[in-house]
Amino acid sequence: MKPRVSLQDSALHSGNFSLRIDPVRSEDAGLYEAQVKYNMEVHICHVELGVITVTLSPPRPVVEDELLLMSCNSSHRASLVETCWFHNRHLDRTSRTFCSSSGAVSILRPAMSDAGSWCCQLRYSDSEIISATYYVQILGFDGPSNPVVYAGAGSAA
Numbered sequence: 001m002k003p004r005v006s007l008q009d010s011a012l013h014s015g016n017f018s019l020r021i022d023p024v025r026s027e028d029a030g031l032y033e034a035q036v037k038y039n040m041e042v043h044i045c046h047v048e049l050g051v052i053t054v055t056l057s058p059p060r061p062v063v064e065d066e067l068l069l070m071s072c073n074s075s076h077r078a079s080l081v082e083t084c085w086f087h088n089r090h091l092d093r094t095s096r097t098f099c100s101s102s103g104a105v106s107i108l109r110p111a112m113s114d115a116g117s118w119c120c121q122l123r124y125s126d127s128e129i130i131s132a133t134y135y136v137q138i139l140g141f142d143g144p145s146n147p148v149v150y151a152g153a154g155s156a157a
Helices: none
Strands: 005-007 019-021 030-038 041-049 052-057 068-074 080-087 096-100 104-107 116-124 129-136
Touching: 052 116, 052 129, 068 080, 068 116, 068 129, 080 104, 096 104
Parallel strands: none
Antiparallel strands: 005 019, 030 041, 052 068, 068 104, 080 096, 080 116, 116 129
16 A cells, blocks of 8 residues: 555654555555554554545536536445435525435536535435535636627727
């Protein structure tokens, strides 16, 4: 896993034996064991790393008016019950929330207003709820609806 893995050497003296993985990949999911030997004692710690993945198709950046498919899945072992997508996490009447039994949502004709943070929330049969936020960039024209623009002679346009 080198060079993605490191220990915080300066924190070892204060008893912090944290392992840092950057960036995390889906294949990093699993059970990790740390063994710390101090004098004659051995201390063991087990940590399970779960990984959630958000995928865009086509890969980013997304072009305005082209089909966008976003999928979300995780390494959690229980059965997936529901996936909900939240756009910009607004809770008012203009918020966009999509829920389904699969981990995907499609936007047939994405617009500039679809740009921003999208949060996928996965709910499992064991009541576990896992979420991840992904920032979607939309390439398009975000100008006036009338394509005619006037500029004064001698000014910049």
